[in-house]
Amino acid sequence: MPELPEVEVTRMGIASHLKDRRIVGVLVRDGRLRRPVNEDLAELLVGQRIQALERRGKYLLLHLDQGQLLLHLGMSGSLRVLPRHTPLRTHDHVDIYLDHDQVLRFHDPRRFGLVLWGSNWFADPLLAKLGPEPFDSCFNGAYLFRRSRGRQQPVKGFLMDNQTVVGVGNIYANESLFRSGIDPRRAAGRISLARYELLARTVVTVLQEAIAQGGTTLRDFTHPDGESGYFRLSLLAYGRAGQSCQYCGNCLREVRLAGRSTVYCPHCQH
DNA sequence: ACACGATCCTGACTGC
DNA sequence: TGCAGTCAGGATCGTG
Incomplete structure (x- = not known):
């Protein structure tokens, strides 16, 4: 959850x-x-x-x-x-x-x-051994760029590794990469500084939006007061395989990366 | 060091 | 209805 x-x-x-x-x-x-x-x-x-x-x-x-x-x-x-x-x-x-x-x-x-x-x-x-908090100033594009050099691992797994940054699981990794236009399969070490700067900002925005909306309710997650989280309504990639991309209208595709369901737009994400 | 698959566990859902 | 198979928001461990 x-x-x-x-x-x-x-x-x-x-x-x-x-x-x-x-x-x-x-x-x-x-x-x-x-x-x-x-x-x-x-x-x-x-x-x-x-x-x-x-x-x-x-x-x-x-x-x-x-x-x-x-x-x-x-x-x-x-x-x-x-x-x-x-x-x-x-x-x-x-x-x-x-x-x-x-x-x-x-x-x-x-x-x-x-x-x-x-x-x-x-x-x-x-x-x-945990990496930085995403809301800490040391989590930024330069940090991701530096840390990823030479790594062949797909960027999605790199982002979900809690030694890279804490708190980004499968849902928010999918969403952040979709909004940043980065192909989740791309080797982490072959992404530019400029794109990592966008990705870092996007991760922060996505997490902040999700918190503001009470999180993502799937199955049984509810607030401590029993209410649902409404970020589920804002999901653009996660859980939308086979549906149309909100940006370009093409069909969202699903692959498995490091054992996790990964949804991306082949047209928008490179 | 790095990247990946298997693994822990229960429940929900699918297809036969 | 039942049963087998698959999948699920995480993190660790062993492997090559």
Whole structure:
């Protein structure tokens, strides 16, 4: 489900409900995630107060008095703040009970997500190797150009690599390359500085638009408040294989790149 | 170092 | 209706 915009929409939706709340209980119904949830999570968390909810790439960091709870939504995860006695759905794997009768509930059918306690996640290999945030000034065309020299990898895979830049998954990689007129199959090392400058600006614009529209709702992604994200209506490439290009009217084509569905316009993208 | 495929897991959907 | 096959927004690991 979530790329950077969906994670950021989640963060914005729940951060104010979490700030200064005290954790009064924890229930792990199924701790078998990408890595096992800490077995003693309740002992570790109960009594601590929540200071902030921060995002780094597609990771969320819940800052508590004595450390941080690292959260990742994987492909199918979601995180909501609910009244404590809200009925359970299947795959509601972790509940963190808060004062004021609320619960922070982690839901993840495919269990590719993470819920892990630690004291310094920024030093952990999971986060330490991440590339820049797309909204940071060091993410720009010159950076992409420099980093891509000599690389034969298709530019789409290069853009989705979270050591290049964090947060750009399959949907937004497709959209950014479409809007930039760059063929996703083109070798990353053979794209000009000028085109990378356009691509970097486009990535930022696409992600910002998606956040402003509440993210992209496919299948079950909804806001923390249950609303849908409307960026799906703005998708020009992703999910539109076989339909006509909004720019030139030709038929959009689909190929698989690094195992991921890739949609592009053979006429507009080079 | 680099690029790719397989893999973790469940659910939705397709076609027979 | 049922069953097999395919695919899905991520990230890591092993391979050549």
